[in-house]
Amino acid sequence: MTQSHRIERRTFLAAAAAAAASGMTDARAQHAVPNSSGTEAPKFKAPPNACDCHMHIYDPARFAMPEIGRAAPTNATVTEYRLLQKRIGTSRVVVVQPRNYATLNDVTLDAIKQLAPARGVAVVHPTISDAELKTFHEGGIRGIRFSLADPKTRAVTPDMIEPLAKRINELGWHIQFNVDGAIIMEIEDILRRLPTQLVFDHLGHPKQSAGVNDPSHKVVRELIDKGRAWVKLSGAYSNSKAGPPDYPEATPIAQAFVKAAPERLVWGSDWPHPGVPVDKPDDALLFDLLTAWAPEEKTRHRILVDNPAKLYGF
Numbered sequence: 001m002t003q004s005h006r007i008e009r010r011t012f013l014a015a016a017a018a019a020a021a022s023g024m025t026d027a028r029a030q031h032a033v034p035n036s037s038g039t040e041a042p043k044f045k046a047p048p049n050a051c052d053c054h055m056h057i058y059d060p061a062r063f064a065m066p067e068i069g070r071a072a073p074t075n076a077t078v079t080e081y082r083l084l085q086k087r088i089g090t091s092r093v094v095v096v097q098p099r100n101y102a103t104l105n106d107v108t109l110d111a112i113k114q115l116a117p118a119r120g121v122a123v124v125h126p127t128i129s130d131a132e133l134k135t136f137h138e139g140g141i142r143g144i145r146f147s148l149a150d151p152k153t154r155a156v157t158p159d160m161i162e163p164l165a166k167r168i169n170e171l172g173w174h175i176q177f178n179v180d181g182a183i184i185m186e187i188e189d190i191l192r193r194l195p196t197q198l199v200f201d202h203l204g205h206p207k208q209s210a211g212v213n214d215p216s217h218k219v220v221r222e223l224i225d226k227g228r229a230w231v232k233l234s235g236a237y238s239n240s241k242a243g244p245p246d247y248p249e250a251t252p253i254a255q256a257f258v259k260a261a262p263e264r265l266v267w268g269s270d271w272p273h274p275g276v277p278v279d280k281p282d283d284a285l286l287f288d289l290l291t292a293w294a295p296e297e298k299t300r301h302r303i304l305v306d307n308p309a310k311l312y313g314f
Contacts, residue, residue: 031284033083034075035272038282044291046089047301051308054201054234054268055081056098063107065100070153072100076272078114084271088287090304092314095120096176098274099147102155105136112140119312121145121176123155126163137171142312143199144168147178148187158187162194169195174230174311180205181216188219198228199311202235202270203253211249212256224261230311231257233303234268236289237281245285246292254293262299266307 031039058065058076065072085091095111095118105122112120121143122136144164146156165175174197177184181204184191191198206214223229237243239250257265267290273280294300308314 031087033087033283034080035073035280036084036087036283037280038284040284042088042284042287044288044300046091046287047305049092049309049314050090050304051092051094051266051312051314052085052088052090052269052271053094053266053308053312054096054232055084055093055271056096056274057081057107057111058098058100058272059107059110063101063104063110066102066104068100068102068153068155070100070150071277072098073272073274078111081111081115081271084269084283088269088283090269091117092308093118094142094268094308094312097121097123097145099123099153099155100274105141109136109139109141116140117314119314123147124164125156126160126167130167133167133171137173141173143174143176145176145178148183149178149180158190161187161190165194165196172313174199176201178202181207181210181214184216184219191219191223194228197230197311198223199230199232199266201232201268203233203239203250203257204231205235205239206253208239208241208249211253217253217256221260224257224264230264230266230307232268233257233265233290233293234270235275236286237273238275244281247289251289251292254289258294258299258303262294262302263307265303266311267303 031041057078058072093115095108097105097108101107103123103125108120112118119140119142122141123145147154176199178201200220204217204220206217220229233254236247236250240247242248269283290300294303
């Protein structure tokens, strides 16, 4: 952590502590969250046991990051994430191992312990031992992630998918894919062969100009229809060029999944939004998108509470 980052973090925490001590009721003091714009709470009230199924923790002061040539968010520890939970009202969480930590999963395992009730998704190589996998399971890990978009920063490769799938299947884990539509088409045959459940990040990342008409969307839908896959309603900003407040290109994709298989969807904040280095999104606005994507209260409850409980074992 650089000196400027340490100063920034100390300044933020000092301001937050001062606000709490003085009993301030101003909304800005109550809801200021690092790596998130805006200060208002969402209009949509989260139900009890609502789960944020996709977020990351970066804690370089306690867990050093290997150098991978990719900038990491600052002010993104468990302490800061709890401020986001307070703002949007979620109580359960799934901690996803970020790319900057490669296969050094201690930061994620530590966050799971701190944020309980929590689960996690790790990044591993086929060289991992069965004993380590068992330890990970006891620590709350319920899946492994493949981020394959950028060969320069990825810690895993497509040839690792099948060997690991056969081993984690015995634990009841799933494989999570952070890939775009083009890569889905490249590994389509592998996806169809895997014995595990599959989880696709950020609406499956179809080609932005094609949306639901992208061939990769059809592949994901077929896997869902066969009871093989899940999709995260997350990353609206990575599926939209127009952006906030409506993210119009992302909404039809999300609505198509909700209409087809609400029982196969979970929601995630993607905090601290590592794919957005500047001009961070408004997390309250992202949470409120659920009311447009899933207009029925019963469906939103399923996405936020019931489905995460089933997929992650809460």
